[in-house]
Amino acid sequence: MDDIYQEFIIELYKNPMNFGRMAKPDYHAEVHNSTCGDRIELSLKMKSGIIVDVKFAGSGCAISQASSSLFTEYLKGKTLDQLKKIDKQEVLALLKIDLSKNPSRMKCALLPLDALKKSIK
Amino acid sequence: MFNNIKKDFPIFLNIPDLVYLDSAATSQKPQQVIDSVTKFYSKENANIARGLYKIAEDATMNYEQVRSKVQKFVNAKSSNEIIFTQNTTSSLNAVMRGWGENFVKKHDKIVTTVMEHHSNFVPWQFLAKRKQANLVVVDVDDDGQIDLGDFEKKVKDSKIVTLSTVSNVLGVINNVNKLCDIAHEQGAICVVDGAQSVPSMPTDVQKINCDFLAFSGHKMLAPFGIGILYGKEELLEKSDPFVYGSQMIRKVTQKENEWNDLPYKFEPGTPDISAVIGLGKAVDYLSVLGMDNIHKHEQMLIGYLLKQFSELDGLNVLGPENSKQRGGLVSFSLDKIHSHDVAAMLAEDNICVRSGHHCAMPIHERFGLAATTRASVYVYNQKEDIDKLINSLKQVQKVFS
Structure with a gap:
């Protein structure tokens, strides 16, 4: 049972990075995954055209939480144009696990990307 | 009861180690x-x-x-x-x-x-x-x-x-x-x-x-x-x-x-x-099979499951503790482990359960839960299916401990 549940995933689930909310974010969105009840809230802070701070909050499974941790870290230092170009493959590459045969888990992994897209829409 | 039933269901011949505990979602189909x-x-x-x-x-x-x-x-x-x-x-x-x-x-x-x-x-x-x-x-x-x-x-x-x-x-x-x-x-x-x-x-x-x-x-x-x-x-x-x-x-x-x-x-x-x-x-x-027998069989299995559940720390059951007040399903949550992770890890052991809100969000809201894991039984299940579930749940808790 450890194909997906590698140690670093569990570790990020227990101790997430960039977890929390921020006062007056420049971009903000909340998304839900209706199949599992996961909820992620993403907040972004921008300064001089680049992302200087990212936070996520909410509850979810280990995959969505780990993905959100890695994803928020990944967003820092990027411009709005760069954010707009981020695609699925980049998010999955951050996770380093193969979800190609788990379409339902794929949704969990991509939840923070959904939140990003919604926030900058 | 029903010891010889599994052979009527070709899915269990085709996937011999399948532990199917999701009959509340849909039942398997007999050859007939x-x-x-x-x-x-x-x-x-x-x-x-x-x-x-x-x-x-x-x-x-x-x-x-x-x-x-x-x-x-x-x-x-x-x-x-x-x-x-x-x-x-x-x-x-x-x-x-x-x-x-x-x-x-x-x-x-x-x-x-x-x-x-x-x-x-x-x-x-x-x-x-x-x-x-x-x-x-x-x-x-x-x-x-x-x-x-x-x-x-x-x-x-x-x-x-x-x-x-x-x-x-x-x-x-x-x-x-x-x-x-x-x-x-x-x-x-x-x-x-x-x-x-x-x-x-x-x-x-x-x-x-x-x-x-x-x-x-x-x-x-x-x-x-x-x-x-x-x-x-x-x-x-x-x-x-x-x-x-x-x-x-x-x-x-x-x-x-x-x-x-x-x-x-x-x-x-x-x-x-x-x-x-x-x-x-x-x-x-x-x-x-007889509908009375099916009901008895399910209650026997759920009673067995609830007894084993009561011995697991950090496992919370929704609904009545007494299996006599229940049909053939139990929803539960594990402390600090999301139901989606529970179900996904069980899936890796070929154990099929359901996770999420089971198309019943108001009752989850009532109990302050976002999601639960549900195990359900039917005519083809036996105690050994429950045993496998319990063993794997212990593993899940270990990985997340």
């Missing part, structure tokens, strides 16, 4: 049912109620025979009271559209419970909104039992009371006989969602005295795509069809039309005849 569908398509395929040639006449006869079988299975007075739909959801929507649309007026009260599946909640929510009626939701106690005081208070002067026999999340068996009586005293009609009960325990619509009962074939060994709506003849007569065309019409002129008789009034269009044939075989199969 699969064969009946294949036989229909190979040897009997024809549309019903039209052709005058042999296979068409046979198809019509076989289709109607299944209706009579289902009538006996739930002890309806007449086969006119058995309507074939697509699933429980479409059956419940049929009541909302057919009866509700005609009889619910502004300020009327519709009563449901907080434990209902969305299929027995959303249609009423929608109807209430459309008609400017009030949807009132009966609460449960912390054990998951319907709060009888709250129920009695809320059904006063109501028009429709709708509830499930067995909750698909709490597993609790509701005393529908008594609750329907209380509803009737108030002049309400009583709609029962039997999706989780009809496959697993004896059902007698005359004893329950419900006005409508909805259930699905696919949860009781039959193919997908066939649902059943039982309705008291008098109420079905008063209900209007809501899908038009084809068989539901008796006479059409350029200016007007006349509805067909029951049950055809509610069966427009060509149905899934093969699924109905399969349903007939499924009813035969279940009848041989």
